[in-house]
Structures are given as C-alpha cells and as structure tokens.
Amino acid sequence: MKKIYVIHENDEWVVPLRIEFEKLNLPYEEWFLNKGTLELSQAPPEGVFYNRMSASSHTRDHRYAAEFTGAVLSWLEAHGRRVVNNSSALKLEVSKVAQYVSLNTFGIRTPKTIAAVGKEEIIKAAKEFQGDFITKHNRAGKGLGVQKFANIEALEKYVYGSDFEEPVDGITLIQQYIDSPSPFIVRNEFIGGKYYYSVQVNTSEGFQLCPADACQIGDAFCPVGESVTSKFTVLENFENPIFEKYQKFLAANGIEIAGIEMITDKEGQIYTYDINTNTNYNSEAERKAGVSGMGAIAKFLGEELGKLQ
Known part of the structure; x- marks a missing residue:
C-alpha cells in the first residue's frame, strides 16, 4: 500500500503531525535517519516522501543525519518518487550561504553577509562593517550560535575566548545587524x-x-x-x-x-x-x-x- 513517509531526526517535532495524520486516517511511516544503511540496488517503496531533516540535527548528536538524508533523497529522486522538500531544498536548509545567494537572484534583499573560515578571517571580515554586526553559523538552526557585537574588540574577545562556538561546517557568517x-x-x-x-x-x-x-x-x-x-x-x-x-x-x-x-x-x-x-x-x-x-x-x-x- 502506498503511504506517506516522513523523513526526520527529531521525534518531538513530529508529534503534532502524527495527530493530524490520525485525524485524516492517512497511512504513514516515519524514517528516522540519524543512522542506517541504504541498498542502492533496490527500488524505494511507492508513496509520498516528506523531508523534514533539520540543519540543527548535529546539536542532537545526529552529526551525519543531514548527509545521510541527502543520499536517501538522491536515491528517491533517481527512482522518480514524489519528494516534498527535495534535495535542492535540503541544500538550502543546511547552508545559509546557499540561501542568500538564491534569494538575491530573485531580487529578495538579504543583510550584507561575509562568509569566513578561520578565526583571523572572521576578524578581518568584521572590519568591513560599520556599526553593530552579528556572527552566526552557516549551518545552525534555531538561531544557535548567533552573537551580536558593537565593535571589533568585543568580537576578538569572543573568537579567541573559551566561549567561541566552532560551526559544524567550519563556516562562520559575519552579518549586518538590522536595527x-x-x-x-x-x-x-x-x-x-x-x-x-x-x-x-x-x-x-x-x-x-x-x-x-x-x-x-x-x-x-x-x-x-x-x-x-x-x-x-x-x-x-x-x-x-x-x-x-x-x-x-x-x-x-x-x-x-x-x-x-x-x-x-x-x-x-x-x-x-x-x-x-x-x-x-x-x-x-x-x-x-x-x-x-x-x-x-x-x-x-x-x-x-x-x-x-
């Protein structure tokens, strides 16, 4: 029987959706992709596949859930399955750089942003901003890693201090603070x-x-x-x-x-x-x-x- 497959890595976030499926008597199955195996020679089941993978999955000790989901989505799409929020969507979910680049191509204004890898580069990039600015992780979720700074001295204290949060993909964004x-x-x-x-x-x-x-x-x-x-x-x-x-x-x-x-x-x-x-x-x-x-x-x-x- 064809059914709805929910791809995710956080049970708590799926609870409300389960309730709604039951109300509508819809057949569904959950694929919890924090780990697993994928037999590439086999064809996937028939149905609708809803991708709910999160950029913050690594904060729940599911470090490679997003990468594994990317592999699964490629497999599903190769077999022509109906995927809601496909592999292109996942690419933007795990990269704010990809988000901003695409948004700008559609004439959608984003804050001035510089991507930096390395602590010295973060400091260098911040010198390009006038007034307050923020740092954030390229791959984060829930606003994790967001810090606001009024000057370079405060940023240096953070970056070279014990409280600095290293992004999971190594990319820190320095961004214009919108007042x-x-x-x-x-x-x-x-x-x-x-x-x-x-x-x-x-x-x-x-x-x-x-x-x-x-x-x-x-x-x-x-x-x-x-x-x-x-x-x-x-x-x-x-x-x-x-x-x-x-x-x-x-x-x-x-x-x-x-x-x-x-x-x-x-x-x-x-x-x-x-x-x-x-x-x-x-x-x-x-x-x-x-x-x-x-x-x-x-x-x-x-x-x-x-x-x-």
Whole structure:
C-alpha cells in the first residue's frame, strides 16, 4: 500500500503531525535517519516522501543525519518518487550561504553577509562593517550560535575566548545587524508552495526563535498553559508584495513547505535572513488564531498521496 513517509531526526517535532495524520486516517511511516544503511540496488517503496531533516540535527548528536538524508533523497529522486522538500531544498536548509545567494537572484534583499573560515578571517571580515554586526553559523538552526557585537574588540574577545562556538561546517557568517524599530521579526509560513499565514515573533529575549512547543520549555512562554506575553502571535490579514517573490524562490528550489523569516529596519526596508524547510508551529498562537500548520501539511500530503493512488 502506498503511504506517506516522513523523513526526520527529531521525534518531538513530529508529534503534532502524527495527530493530524490520525485525524485524516492517512497511512504513514516515519524514517528516522540519524543512522542506517541504504541498498542502492533496490527500488524505494511507492508513496509520498516528506523531508523534514533539520540543519540543527548535529546539536542532537545526529552529526551525519543531514548527509545521510541527502543520499536517501538522491536515491528517491533517481527512482522518480514524489519528494516534498527535495534535495535542492535540503541544500538550502543546511547552508545559509546557499540561501542568500538564491534569494538575491530573485531580487529578495538579504543583510550584507561575509562568509569566513578561520578565526583571523572572521576578524578581518568584521572590519568591513560599520556599526553593530552579528556572527552566526552557516549551518545552525534555531538561531544557535548567533552573537551580536558593537565593535571589533568585543568580537576578538569572543573568537579567541573559551566561549567561541566552532560551526559544524567550519563556516562562520559575519552579518549586518538590522536595527528594527520594534523587537519583532515576522515568519511567513508556506505550505504546498503557497502562502498560509504569518507569525510575529518577539526577539527581546534572544535569537533562538524555534516556534515548536518542544523548543519553549524553560522559556518565558509556557507551552502547557496561558502566558502573560506569548513570544509568538499569528497576524491577521497580513499581506506583503514580497510573497510573490518568495513563492517563485521556493518553486525554483524545490521547497514546498517552509517558514521564511524577515525583519524590517527603521527605514521600512525588508530584509530576509532565514529559510526553515522543516518548519514548526506554535500551538498556543495557532489556537488563538484558529489555524493549524500541521493540519494543513497533513491535508496537503494526503492530497499528493491521492494523486498517486
């Protein structure tokens, strides 16, 4: 029997999707790809394959999960299987450099960014910036490794100190700090390649902006009860002309399900700075707005499966 196959490496993030599959009585199977084997002479099963591999998989001791997933996706695509968020999407998930280069080709503004390998090169690159700047990992996820600096001296203390975080791929990004008039960014969710909704995220407590309930434990936002000030708020009737460019960008890169994060500076200029192809959703924010990202994903995957029957 044909079914939906969910490729991932984090059980907690798949829990809401399992619930939605059960509601729709959809047949599915999970492929947990933190390790395994792949027999290249065999053909893969029939079905719809949804890739939810994360750039942050290495932070959960799944160091080669993304690489193994890349091999599996190549195998699936060679056999003509229906893959949602294909190998091109995975390439952008694990490399912000690849994200920015592609975004720029579609006329989407990104912050000035320099990629550097080596501590001396990081310092050298930072001297190209005026005012505040940030560092981040090329392959990260959840905002891990993001640091803000006001000057070169502070950066040198960090880079040559014991707190320096070495990126898993060795590439550190030095990036223009976008000074927004309010402590918020907007994350735009796309499902089936089409705009679904936007959520405003409060950044006043830092840059780790993963919306999944599993990411919020210990935060000011409590996933099991009502909070005074939620970090995530779904925006009603939010529209922006940039969505048309986003949809073209997603289609060109084989990305059908994603969250695209943007920030607006004091002059009203929009900067796009991150693409999440294993996007998660916040249950409290969705409940208040009457929407369900995972519900929409399950419906979309079910429709794609129906096309194969």
